[in-house]
Amino acid sequence: MENVSLREMGYTVCISFLLVSFGCQKLNYETVAKNIAKEAKTNLIEKLTASLASGGTVKAIPFCKQNAVKITNSIGMKNEVLLRRISDKPRNPTNALSDEERNIFLEIGAKQSKEGEYPSKIISTKDTVTVYIPIPTVGLCLQCHGEPNLEIKKETLNVLQKEYPADLARGYRVGSLRGLFSVRFTK
Structure with a gap:
């Protein structure tokens, strides 16, 4: 069933780009970006869950090291966007925030709603539109991203240290x- 939803998301993104290409409607960057991010998240979670x-x-840790950036990049290329996962505490240095992204991250983090949700943010320049979509921590993440020796087991910490010596x-x-x-x- 999830494969159908991934296919449907792909169709939605493609149709949106086609409509914009032919001038049929104005592109809703935020909606398209959220669909692309959802596709990436779903794909990563499916593969990570299988590895776990x-x-x-x-x-799972070596799998993520070898594949997470590749999966993200391939979904970005398929959708003709530059897609990245970025963090203030990266495990992989390629996911580190720039100074501008750090300010955006802090702004989004400060706007968490009472329901626990974070807003997206859109930055438009002359040539590009970038949509930043929050990645909140879910329970599955804590096995590798939680508190050491509490949620993260010692054997997991050992593998993290080996694979990511500068892990944050x-x-x-x-x-x-x-x-x-x-x-x-x-644009």
């Missing part, structure tokens, strides 16, 4: 802002 099921966090992506709680999807469109 076949070998726990000890197997720990200490999160359910609902905390773990990162952002950055979806950049060229």
